Amino acid sequence: MMTGKRLVISALVLALVQIGFLSWIIAGRAAILRNGKEVLLKIEPVDPRDLLRGDYITLGYDISRIPVKMIANIPAGTFSSDDTAIVVRLKKGADGYWTPVTAWFGKAPTPAAADEADILGHVAAGWDLRSEGMTIAPDYGIERFYLPEGEGMTIQNDMRVRPFGIRLALASDGTAQIKALVDGDKTLFEEPLY
Known part of the structure; x- marks a missing residue:
């Protein structure tokens, strides 16, 4: 005892x-x-509210749907994705936003150049890889952004009228964290470090 x-x-x-x-x-x-390396992605909002954490917006990006033809290392004869990691290489555009240029299951074979960055996502099992016209939807862990109470609907309505962006910080392994919500050149909400 x-x-x-x-x-x-x-x-x-x-x-x-x-x-x-x-x-x-x-x-x-x-x-x-x-x-982390900063990248800026265009977002597409979807509205809800979390009872425990308050207002949030669900975010979609150019990288939310990756065409199968963009994935460089699909083994021959593979019909569907396994539950696996995916690395998506982003390149900075003239407008300041980063867009996907190629992707790999597992790890990238070469390091990203200075004007490129790799973001690490996760692909659930079962996505069809047979057709080049198909797309997959990786999860990057950056699909929600929480806002102060009462701000969600206002921001959501504004997003339907003009483009907004999310500024990310990417770790060297591609892990992403949302750093800020931006409206053009104006930072609306910035995530605190702690």
Whole structure:
């Protein structure tokens, strides 16, 4: 039977492990936001509200639908995607927005050039890879942006009239974090580091 002192020590150790794990997650996100390569993507909104976190907009991008013909390393005879990672190479356009130029399942075979960046996504199993006219829909973990209470519908309505963008920070492995919501040259909402 544990004594009271051992019970308190066990509880403290467990609490420290939990705090350490949460701190590690937060520090990793902050490191990407602080040091990651910035890219700007055009967005297409969809409106909802999260009861626990408030107003948000669901975001779609040029990179939300990747044509199968853009994927450079589909093995011959493969009919559908496995549950796997995908790397999408982005290139900066004259308008400042980044667009997809090629993609690979797994890892990119070469590093991105100075005017390029790689974003890491995830493709669920079952996407049809047989036809060049088909597309797949990777998940990058950047499909929602939370807004202050009461701002969601106003921003959503404005997005239907003029283009908005999301400024991302990309880690060296392609992991993306949303850095800010922008309206032209104006930053509307910026994510805090912590």
